[in-house]
Amino acid sequence: MSLHPLTLLFAATLVASLAVKFWLSSRQLQHVARHRDAVPAAFAERVSLDAHRKAADYTVTKARFGLLVSAVSAAVVLGWTLLGGLDALNAVVRDAIAPRFGGLAYQLALLVAFAIVSAVVDLPFEWWSTFRIEQRFGFNRTSMRLWLADLAKSTAVGALIGLPLAALVLWIMAAAGAWWWLWAWCAWSVFNLLILVLYPTVIAPLFNKFEPLADEALKSRVQALMQRCGFAAKGLFVMDGSRRSAHGNAYFTGLGAAKRVVFFDTLLAKLTVAEVEAVLAHELGHFKHRHVLKRISAMFALSLLGLALLGWLASRSWFYTALGVPPNLAAPNDALALLLFALALPVFGFFVSPLGSLLSRRHEFEADAYACQQASGADLASALIKLHEDNAATLTPDPVYVRFYYSHPPASERLAALKGAAT
Numbered sequence: 001m002s003l004h005p006l007t008l009l010f011a012a013t014l015v016a017s018l019a020v021k022f023w024l025s026s027r028q029l030q031h032v033a034r035h036r037d038a039v040p041a042a043f044a045e046r047v048s049l050d051a052h053r054k055a056a057d058y059t060v061t062k063a064r065f066g067l068l069v070s071a072v073s074a075a076v077v078l079g080w081t082l083l084g085g086l087d088a089l090n091a092v093v094r095d096a097i098a099p100r101f102g103g104l105a106y107q108l109a110l111l112v113a114f115a116i117v118s119a120v121v122d123l124p125f126e127w128w129s130t131f132r133i134e135q136r137f138g139f140n141r142t143s144m145r146l147w148l149a150d151l152a153k154s155t156a157v158g159a160l161i162g163l164p165l166a167a168l169v170l171w172i173m174a175a176a177g178a179w180w181w182l183w184a185w186c187a188w189s190v191f192n193l194l195i196l197v198l199y200p201t202v203i204a205p206l207f208n209k210f211e212p213l214a215d216e217a218l219k220s221r222v223q224a225l226m227q228r229c230g231f232a233a234k235g236l237f238v239m240d241g242s243r244r245s246a247h248g249n250a251y252f253t254g255l256g257a258a259k260r261v262v263f264f265d266t267l268l269a270k271l272t273v274a275e276v277e278a279v280l281a282h283e284l285g286h287f288k289h290r291h292v293l294k295r296i297s298a299m300f301a302l303s304l305l306g307l308a309l310l311g312w313l314a315s316r317s318w319f320y321t322a323l324g325v326p327p328n329l330a331a332p333n334d335a336l337a338l339l340l341f342a343l344a345l346p347v348f349g350f351f352v353s354p355l356g357s358l359l360s361r362r363h364e365f366e367a368d369a370y371a372c373q374q375a376s377g378a379d380l381a382s383a384l385i386k387l388h389e390d391n392a393a394t395l396t397p398d399p400v401y402v403r404f405y406y407s408h409p410p411a412s413e414r415l416a417a418l419k420g421a422a423t
């Protein structure tokens, strides 16, 4: 028996990505532990040694847990593919459903069965992360009851949105011939735009309460800032983020004129009016530099490339057998192709991900520079320090780990850039 080159490439890449993840995390663990007992000079006036140590412990705990999750995920991917998990699940679902209900019902059932098994594997880790790690560091505010209610709601929303989309894509794959991937991409793009519109108005309110910003002083300040920046939004909202977590945030959602500004109540509780203004100016910087548009366009372009690749792979039987699942002889293989692609792609994508992090960090610097022009850089710096402390984010991450994973530059680099802009 000889192995297909794709089998070897896939297995080698999986092992290599796990090795790189272990190497990066061990660097991060050592670096943070080495700097645990001294606050960096640039933060000495603002950050207490206790807070610095808490951030180190939180970072170390999360990095260790992340390693466990990486190892388990790699084992799960291997289990589904080369070790025959998907092949076994497929045989059971296909034989039970295809003869009586037809090919589309069988394929939908396979996707659902796969989603259920994956969720059951993931849940204990999510539970541990919320009720053990976040709890231990005082960040968790959610109850078991709310957590279960969230789970039920997100499952229902996922099914309501995911099943029709999956049925549509499977139908296109069967009916649209060799160019199916182009049609599937159109459907996927329309679906994504729809979610961008529906998320703030329909989906997010299922999980959180959104109330119009009531603080008049803050409101007039924020409105003046938005006017200065030439930015129109449908409304300013406060979200009850404190129901689930103590971590604070602020963001924009929506498209075109339906844009909304959302502040977490946890953010407003911690920052002064001037600091909130500076944080918002940073967010406006993302819009002024068209970062959101660039990100969405990149996502559309990448999904077109991905679907074109899948369009080519799906009609080759070695694609299935090399990843551990012999194709069906008397039933359609489209759902299998989608699942195998979704399992294999992230394994290869891991090595490209630092590029995305790099672009994201550049965007953060650009947004910070914009905030310095439209609001006070000193207030932004002070807000960043507060948010770092409140999120227990380490001030001393390993530089290589940062290059690989961080979507935001470390606080020391951002503060240095802000200081440079002020002088």
Ligand SMILES: [Zn+2]
Binding pocket: 282, 283, 286, 363, 364, 367
């Ligand atoms: Zn940002």
